[in-house]
Amino acid sequence: MDALFSPLLLSRIQFGFVISCHILFPAFTIGLASWLAFLEFRWLRTRDALWRDLYFFWLKIFAVSFGMGVVSGIVMSFQFGTNWAVLSEKAGNILGPLLSYEVLTAFFLEATFLGVMLFGARRVSDKLHFFATCMVALGTLISTFWIISANSWMQTPQGYTLTADGVFEPASWWAIVFNPSFPYRLTHMVLAAFITTCFVIGGVSAGYLRRGVHVEAGKRMLRLAMVFAAIAVPLQVFVGDQHGLNVGEHQPIKLAAMEGHWEQGEKGAGVPLVLFALPNQKAERNDYEIAVPKLGSVILTHSLDGEIQPLKSVPADDRPPVAPVFFAFRAMVGLGTAMLLLVLASLWMWRRRRLFESAWLLNGWRAMTLAGFAAILAGWWVAEIGRQPYVVYGLLRTANAVTPTLATGSVLTSLIVFATVYFTVFGAGIWYLLKLIRKGPQPHEPAPQTKGGDKTPARPLSVGGAEEEGA
Template sequence: MFNLDALDLARIQFAFTVSFHIIFPAITIGLASFLAVLEGCWLKTHNQVYKDLYHFWSKLFAVNFGMGVVSGLVMAYEFGTNWARFSDFAGSITGPLLTYEVLTAFFLEAGFLGVMLFGWDRVGRRLHFFATIMVAIGTLISMFWILSSNSWMQTPQGIEIVDGRVAPVDWFKIVFNPSFPYRLMHMALAAFLSTAFFVGASAAWHLLRGNDTPQIRKMLSMAMWMILVATPVQIAVGDAHGLNTLEHQPAKIAAIEGHWDNKPGEPSPLVLFGLPDMQAETTRYSLEVPYLGSLILTHSLDKQIPALKSFAKEDRPNSTIIFWSFRVMAGLGMLMLLCALAALVLRRNGALYRNKAFLWLALLMGPSGLIALLAGWFTTEIGRQPWVVYGLLRTTQAASNHGALQMSVTLALFVVIYFSVFTVGIGYMMRLVRKGPNAADARHTDDATARRPLSAAD
């Protein structure tokens, strides 16, 4: 297939499946916490608007949760089928961490999900609120273990190599490896922002169509408050994460910056735009800002950032890709901040729900959180190359012994099946969004059929 070997196809297949999958957990994490906030506000204020929104978004949560579970199962099998040598080498670490995720998070979510979705009139208010909180906590615990496992692959510690395999020595160091706290916070905020822009875009769409109700206004208001709070924090966390990456994965930083050479005694510039050429070892058509690279990445004007030429060719990540994926993420982050500040100004002027230019901006920014999330994951995962476990196991050593034909067939099947199944699921979620929150859904919760997500849209 396109002159790609089995290793390239295995990488593309995993990238394809994980890119599909990560969208659903991100929205699940954000919506679970959003639902807990909505129910808490309803219990405190008895404002029916919060209850209406809870019932509306719980339907989307249920559909999204199901698609996330289905898409996630595939990746677990891929570790064994396509990356058997990686599983053999590092299974003593990744296996227990993923098992902890199932035991502590998935069981917690599964145990309370039914009460949350179908127990509104069957259990007391406090018990139902407790179930909603438990589901939200379960999604955060799941993220904790998944990020711990992935972060260990980025910054491994607490192990020793015995007979060509990883053996755990200190589980505290394994779980709380150097990059884990930064990546956990970065992912959590990305999930909240992705959900906030999804909710905000849904509200903006209805307002632009003249569906101006208290429920729609509350959706937009809550989404914009979350974006205003979370975006500056995300920028600060991203900066700290960059400093951590500079310390532990300097080649990744050099590739992200498209920075090839350091001049003796001069601070490093920041390459705003350009076309990194891995073969020619240069960034063509680069637009540079003097001193800014050192200032942003080292917080000083006398230190230099690493240059790609200081690393062996076989140890360099592909700068051509992650140079731009990082800039997509960072650029969208700046647009998010602009959107949040615009909402704040309009809110103070009493025009938040009427300004069509802003509503169009909020609508167009709807997928921005998910796009930035995917761009960030491309940056961190491609930037780890050529390593699967950084500094310990190369990608070429991790793949199973499959042929290109086998990988081509399975990749083609995945593409067809994923687009067929998940296009239907995503399309159904969009139908729910177009329907919008209906107060009647919350008024008639004694009808069990009305609470089934798949009966919510005509």
């Protein structure tokens, strides 16, 4: 067993599996919480019942998604102690406080107002309920701030001192929190979350319109999803470009892996843009390469003959696995391009007043419903695999951060258990989400009054409509 799977490899697979499952739910709820705040704001302004129906429909989906995000996130913290004890020992003085700040700010804020948001309708004033929704939305953004700050510090460490035994000590918390890649990565992640939510809403709306159900709700949601995406997707293209420049400055070998750039060409030749290739890490080349001369320089350096550091400029054991980074990056960019084209086509059809009648356009939205999730996964794989072989970039190798006393059998057993539990729990959760979506938004009627005059709280997780809830 040890010959095939080392504790290091299994620990990396386990952490990668857990974080890949976990990130999908927080990314969705970040955008969904802001969407809920918008819906409730529109209802307060117009008192149009459809806005309220849409709010409670998406509130159910938010509640389930938020719960699955919390459950999947708990496991991650334990792995720092069980599988990555050396990382905790070496970098715990910095990572520990950053993660604690998330709990002290975001979790406490969300815990305070989440109950009011989920169960407080008609038990508190409408304005107070809207305030609770806004606070939950703010909490999701604050949580993103601290998590991305911690992860960004591991990508571009700043503001630390190293002791004689290699322990990181904080020297400047400002430099630690606002490390060089943090502003780009935070903006990139928040926009990705908003875009993911836009396409889920748009895809669900297009499905209703194609089926001829919840037509008015579908039209309203699709129109809003298109408008929000028309703002967020072009912004993401710009932010992604700036983020790429930052990666080239601070993590040049990761950028080289993303581009499959092995060696420096002749002076003035520039960097080609590799459209397709099969990276051959053993032979240190690309097989079956299709590339456009100089276009890589224009995109990566904003100059016609700019250069980036090639993979061969560092020893082989300092390079990340090239193929997964190379293909994941192209998957992310390809999905982003498809999103942009769909949004532009939707704007054109909206202008021609055919947005809701175009079968191919509605089918396009349905096909792209989960595109945001796929793009987020691809982006995280680029970020995390691309920084290998380091866990703290350039300073602490992943191989030196794993718990030295781990047994292969123990890690394999925990990996199998995690996979089994995750697929069972999340399978049930996703099945329930699909059931909610299939049911669609229902008229939300006032709850019955008790004899004492108290108001019964809402039941946000009920799939049934008002009649099934006894309203």
